[in-house]
Amino acid sequence: MLAKIKSKKISARTYLALGYLASTSICPLVSQADTNEAAAPIKATFSEVTLTGEAARGFDATMTQTSLEGDMVESLTPVNNYSLLRLLPGVNGGLSNKDRFGGPVSIRGGVTWGVVQLVDDYPVIDVVPVSAEDGGYTAGLSSIIPSIALTEMGVETGALGVRYGQATGGAIRSQIKRGSAENPYSGLQVEYNTIGEITGMAETSGGEGKWDYYAAVQTVQADYGDAYDTHSRQLQDLELYSGLTKIGYRPNDKGRVELLLIGGTEDHNYFNTGNASDYHTEKDNIFVGLRYDHVMDNDLKWDIGTTYNYFRENRINNTTGLSERDRPQEAFKLFTNLSKHFELSEEWSMETINGVEFSDDYFSDQTNAEKRYDFGETSVYTRNSFNWNDRVTLNVGLRGTQIDNAFRNIYHVAHNVGAAVNLNALGQFHVSHFTGYRLNKAFYLWWGGGSFLDRAPADGLDPSESETLEIGWKRNFQLLEGNGSIRLTYFDTTESRIFNFANTGTGTPYYDEGESKGFEAWLEWQATEELKLFTGYTSLKNRRVDSTNPAATNLDLRFSPLPEHTASLGFSWRFAEDWELTTTALYDSGSQREFYDAGVREVETFEEFFHIDAAVSWQVTEDLMLFGRIENLLNEKDLGYSSVREESDGSTTRNNATQEDPGILFALGARIQF
Helix, strand or coil: CCCHHHHCCCCCHHHHHHHHHHHHHCCCCCCCCCCCCEEEHHHCCCCCCCCCHHCCCHHHHHEEEEEEEHHHHHCCCCCCHHHHHHHHEECCCCCCCCCCCCCCCCCCCCCCCCCEEEECCCCCCCCCCCCCCCCCCCCCCHHCCCCHHHHEEEEEECCCCHHHECCCCCEEEEEECEEEEEEECCEEEEEEEEEEEEEEEEEEEECCEEEEEEEEEEEEECCCCCCCCCCEEEEEEEEEEEEEEEEEEEECCCCCEEEEEEEEEEEEEEEECCCCCEEEEEEEEEEEEEEEEECCCCCCCCCCCEEEEEEEEEEEEEECCCEEEEEEEEECCCCCEEEEECCCCEEEEEEEEEEEEEEEEEEEEEECCCCCEECCCCEEEEEEEEEECCCCCEEEEEEEEECCCCCEEEEEEEEEEEEECCCCCCCCCEEEEEEEEECCCHHHHHHHHHHHHHHHCCCCCCCEEEEEEEEEEEEEEEEECCCEEEEEEEEEEEEEEEECCCCCCCEEEECEEEEEEEEEEEEECCCCEEEEEEEEEEEEEEEEEECCCCCCCCCCCCCCCCCEEEEEEEEEEEEEEEEEEEEEEEEEECCEEEEEECCCCEEEEEEEEEEEEEEEEEECCCCEEEEEECCCCCCCCCCCCCEEECCCCCCCEECCCCCCCCCCCEEEEEEHHH
């Protein structure tokens, strides 16, 4: 297997990727604020001092946030980081997103296509995310950020439209390490697994004087053989190269300039059994963020910055030599924020953050005839938090937005109103009501190849809107030798103006309305110095309740086949002085697809499954660690794809394994610190 991988020809595209990685890995600069803790050699700590991170703490009291430490992500999913987020409450994968390549496609039952992503405290990324329908890693931020570069990954819900702009359900945030001049370090990691992947990662961190830097790179070289022969798209091989650099400079004690570069390229080959053709898919992704943060003596803070994101996905039929999907995207954003803390009295204080965002982006298709749609958005927002004696928090936020939907301007106002009360021994209770919005740019090309949108009256698609009531409780506790926290959250969301792709074959745009209700539970506990664990649970139901299509026959049915119940468990246990075991388990109750046939309701049930991953590491010396991983410990191969359809006459039909996972996987690797 190694010989096969080493003998693969390196394309010109690969040489360009290697050049990019080389440039990021040797970059000597990145900045660190004086208040940040130094990054430790193996496990980096995290303490951001950017404006939005500091000023939003009071505002966060009426939001639900859940995250996983970067160490756990690195231990269990070295490449496809977002797949681990399915362990968190409220996060779900769709029917084709349950195998090892699939990241979450829905947060809290949101049905607008795609989830929003954030990096550090930069604004929401505007390009349309891509699913792994061809197999392989998505080449979104989930796969191009090396897991060794993460301090944590998490999901944030609440204040969606006010805080993030375009978002429904929630937002996924990746927090990246920052370098330190006080504690420079470098590391190299390599891993080989039994389905033919070799993964290599490297990082370096340090600084000098007013400069600090952090850089990380990764590559995956894969020759899968027959590992994916059960798939309808049989993945054959894969090349992935990616890297990032975070550079910081402090011109004075009050300010910090930061440049963040993230880039990656992926190329994989597969065989499509549907038309008996060989394909290869190329994906390129670049993200650039530049910002300046300034903190003044009077608690006044401001920042200004810009982001740029480019994404291109190109699927080529090797049999014909023609591209069947070539969709470049580009997004540019400017942002600025101003925040201030006020001591109103001995008992009352106030935090306010106000900002402006301007974005310009396009989504195009170059497959046959050139199709391009240009979008724009200008937002002004304010978020205000009032605190009484650290017992009561009141939050109010508004965002006014002008959306250019490529044909006309649409004006939208999002709001957030919430309150949190800390009752000491009883814990903290919060309630909030907030709205969100999202312009589904993907359907501009998918719906009739763009032809439906271009004909009169040619006014584009409306953005979807969401309205959510959230009630939550959180309490910290002490048990045995350690501390922990538990939280419970109930949410009720109405999502309207959802474009109905399935019912618009005539070219008339129809919009649906749906409801999602759910309950989430999350517990974290540092039981002892050696043992840390978490467990989560989600109950979720969603329904289509209305439609502008007068002939709609799918009302009061499940909006999308998402599991009604999911549960997760994870722990990290240092069971000997130099040994550590990390394990996660996910239960998916299965889901249903409901529809009417000749006026009779039919149901297709997708079966439940368990998925367990484990990793063990041995710290041989201070600078050398050996580790092993197991994915899919129970060798579950269907992962919910097997289904039983109940026909209108009561008969049943089984559809076995429409797409199977490769099953159990073993991996061995080593990490060197220097």
